[in-house]
Amino acid sequence: MSVVTGQIVRVRSRQYLVEDVVAKPLVKEDTLVCLSCLEDDALGEQLEVLWEREVDAKVIGKTSWESIANRGFDNPRLFSAYLHTLRWNCVTSTDPKLFQAPYRAGIEVKAYQLEPLRKALLMPRVALFIADDVGLGKTIEAGLILREMLMRQKVRRVLISCPPSVVRQWQEEMESRFGLTFVIFDREFVASRRQERGYGINPWTTHSRFIISHALLRDETYAAPLRDWLGDFTGASMLILDEAHNAAPASGTKYAVDSQLTRTVRDIAPRFEHKLFLSATPHNGHSNSFAALLEILDPQRFCRGVPVRDRKLLDTVMVRRLKQDLREIGEEFPERRVIPIVIDHLPEDAPELKLSRLLQEYRNLREERLKEASKSTQNAAMLVITSLQKRLLSSIEAFARTLKVHRVAIEKQSINRSGNAINLPLLLESPGADDERAELAEEEVQAEEDTQVMVATGQAASFGLSSRELEILEEMTDVANQARYQADPRVEKLVAWIKQNLCPDLGKPNAAWVEKRVIIFTEYTDTKRYLQQKLQEAIAGSDKERDRIDVFHGGIGEERREAIKNAFNADPLRHLISCTSTYNPR
Structure with missing residues (x-):
C-alpha cells in the first residue's frame, strides 16, 4: 500500500503523521518515510522508517461523520447506559457523595457501614477514628474506605498494623471481600526477599500493600527500614491501625508515658498521607492518654495534655456507634445476655473451698514474713500467689501443676539475689491478642510461664519459709493431687x-x-x-x-x-x- 504526505499511519504500535515520503531510487529498493509521533507521551518525536520493511505498518483511513452515520445509530437504551457509565466513572472520582466501593465488594453492605466512608471522602486527607462497637464491622468499613481511595487513585501504598492473632484474618478478609492482595510482613517474608534479591534489599520496597503485627512494628529491626521506605512523607499512602488503643500511652499522668508501640506509631504516622484508626474501646479512662492518641491521628486538631472537651471537634474525626443506638433506628443485632450460674451448697470440705482457705492463709503468712524485704521481693512473692489464685479459680488441674513448679523452685533455692525488679508478664495474665506468644505452641508458652514462676519464687525464697508455710504447701499439694482428676x-x-x-x-x-x-x-x-x-x-x-x-x-x-x-x-x-x-x- 502506498503512503503519501499528510496521512495518519500506525507504525510500531503508535500513530504518526507522514511528513515526507522519499521515492524509491530503484524499483527493488524501499520507500523512506519521515514520521512525526502523535501520541501524548511522545508528541512530535521524529522517526524515519523503510515502509516496506515495517511489520505492522498500516495507513489509517479517513473517518467522517458520514461514515459513522452510515453504520446506523445505537439503541437509545444501550447508548444511555454507555453514557451514564462514562459520567459515573468521571463523577465518582471527584464527588465525595457518590461511592463505587460498595459495588466492588463481595459483601452485603449495611447502610450504617457507609457513614465512615462518607465522612472519610469529605476529608482532604483521611484522618478518621472508627470506634464502632464490637461486631459492627470495623474491618468492612475500613476496607470500603481503602477500596474507594484506591479506585480514586488517591492511595498507592498501604500498611495495616494489627495484633498478631488477627494478621491472617485481615489478609483473608481483604482478599475475599475486596479483592485486595496484601503481603504479611514477618520474619519469613524478610528472609525470603533477602534470599531472592540479596541481603541489602529493603523488603518494604518489594510490594505496595503490607500487613504487620504490632509486635513486629515496634521492633526497630522492622521499623527502621519502614522509615527508609516512607521517607519524611509519602503521598498517596495510608496507615490502618487496628486496635489503636494499644498505641495510646497507658498512664494517666499529665503527658502520659509512651510505650514502645506509642513511640513507633508516633514516629511513622506523620509519614503517611492518610490514616485510619480502629478500636471498639478508644478511651482507656485517662483523658490525657486519649488526647495523646488523637494527636497521633490529627495533630492539627488535638494536642496531648489538653483534654478533649469539644464534642463537635471530636465528631469531625471519629465515628462511634453502639449496638443499642443502631437498634433504635431499625438495625437488628442479637442481644448479648450474661446469665450467671450460681453453684452453692458445697460442703465445707470441698477441695475448691479448702484450697482457697489454705492459699489465703499462705498469702497472709508470706506478706507478714516479707514486710522487711525490698519492694521488688514483695512484688515477686505476691505475683506467684496471685498467679496461684487465678489458676485455682480456673481449675484444680491448673493450680496443681503451677503449685508443683512453685515447690520445686523453693527446694532448689534458685534465687535472684540482685534485688532488681523482674518483668514477669505471664504471672499477671496469659498472652493477649497483641502478644506474639498468643500464636506460639502451647508447650512454649507453658514453659515460659513455669520459668517466670521459678524466677519469682527464687527471688522471694531468700527470706525462707516458716514451718507453717511449708505445712500449707504440703497440704495444698495433697488436696490438689487427690482432686485434680475429678469433675468439679x-x-x-x-x-x-x-x-x-x-x-x-x-x-x-x-x-x-x-x-x-x-x-x-x-x-x-x-x-x-x-x-x-x-x-x-x-x-x-x-x-x-x-x-x-x-x-x-x-x-x-x-x-x-x-x-x-x-x-x-x-x-x-x-x-x-x-x-x-x-x-x-x-
Whole structure:
C-alpha cells in the first residue's frame, strides 16, 4: 500500500503523521518515510522508517461523520447506559457523595457501614477514628474506605498494623471481600526477599500493600527500614491501625508515658498521607492518654495534655456507634445476655473451698514474713500467689501443676539475689491478642510461664519459709493431687447444660445432637486439656462422639485452624474449647 504526505499511519504500535515520503531510487529498493509521533507521551518525536520493511505498518483511513452515520445509530437504551457509565466513572472520582466501593465488594453492605466512608471522602486527607462497637464491622468499613481511595487513585501504598492473632484474618478478609492482595510482613517474608534479591534489599520496597503485627512494628529491626521506605512523607499512602488503643500511652499522668508501640506509631504516622484508626474501646479512662492518641491521628486538631472537651471537634474525626443506638433506628443485632450460674451448697470440705482457705492463709503468712524485704521481693512473692489464685479459680488441674513448679523452685533455692525488679508478664495474665506468644505452641508458652514462676519464687525464697508455710504447701499439694482428676461442680453443671440444650438423650447409645453450638473460653492450657478430657468422658456413647469436641489455640497452624472453623460452622463439631487469647470472634 502506498503512503503519501499528510496521512495518519500506525507504525510500531503508535500513530504518526507522514511528513515526507522519499521515492524509491530503484524499483527493488524501499520507500523512506519521515514520521512525526502523535501520541501524548511522545508528541512530535521524529522517526524515519523503510515502509516496506515495517511489520505492522498500516495507513489509517479517513473517518467522517458520514461514515459513522452510515453504520446506523445505537439503541437509545444501550447508548444511555454507555453514557451514564462514562459520567459515573468521571463523577465518582471527584464527588465525595457518590461511592463505587460498595459495588466492588463481595459483601452485603449495611447502610450504617457507609457513614465512615462518607465522612472519610469529605476529608482532604483521611484522618478518621472508627470506634464502632464490637461486631459492627470495623474491618468492612475500613476496607470500603481503602477500596474507594484506591479506585480514586488517591492511595498507592498501604500498611495495616494489627495484633498478631488477627494478621491472617485481615489478609483473608481483604482478599475475599475486596479483592485486595496484601503481603504479611514477618520474619519469613524478610528472609525470603533477602534470599531472592540479596541481603541489602529493603523488603518494604518489594510490594505496595503490607500487613504487620504490632509486635513486629515496634521492633526497630522492622521499623527502621519502614522509615527508609516512607521517607519524611509519602503521598498517596495510608496507615490502618487496628486496635489503636494499644498505641495510646497507658498512664494517666499529665503527658502520659509512651510505650514502645506509642513511640513507633508516633514516629511513622506523620509519614503517611492518610490514616485510619480502629478500636471498639478508644478511651482507656485517662483523658490525657486519649488526647495523646488523637494527636497521633490529627495533630492539627488535638494536642496531648489538653483534654478533649469539644464534642463537635471530636465528631469531625471519629465515628462511634453502639449496638443499642443502631437498634433504635431499625438495625437488628442479637442481644448479648450474661446469665450467671450460681453453684452453692458445697460442703465445707470441698477441695475448691479448702484450697482457697489454705492459699489465703499462705498469702497472709508470706506478706507478714516479707514486710522487711525490698519492694521488688514483695512484688515477686505476691505475683506467684496471685498467679496461684487465678489458676485455682480456673481449675484444680491448673493450680496443681503451677503449685508443683512453685515447690520445686523453693527446694532448689534458685534465687535472684540482685534485688532488681523482674518483668514477669505471664504471672499477671496469659498472652493477649497483641502478644506474639498468643500464636506460639502451647508447650512454649507453658514453659515460659513455669520459668517466670521459678524466677519469682527464687527471688522471694531468700527470706525462707516458716514451718507453717511449708505445712500449707504440703497440704495444698495433697488436696490438689487427690482432686485434680475429678469433675468439679462447674463441669457437672456444664454437662447438665449440654444435656438440656445440645443432646437431650445424652447417656443413651448413639444419642442425637441438635444444631446448637457452644464455645467454651478458658485462660490456661491445663484447664483446656482438663475440660476436653471431662467433656469427652461425659458424651461417650453419643453419635459421632469423637468429632463433637475440638480445641482452638495458638500454634495450631493455618490449615488446622481453617479445618476447625469449617467443622464448627458445618457438622459435626458442637463444642469448641478455646484459650481466650487465641480466639477472635470477628
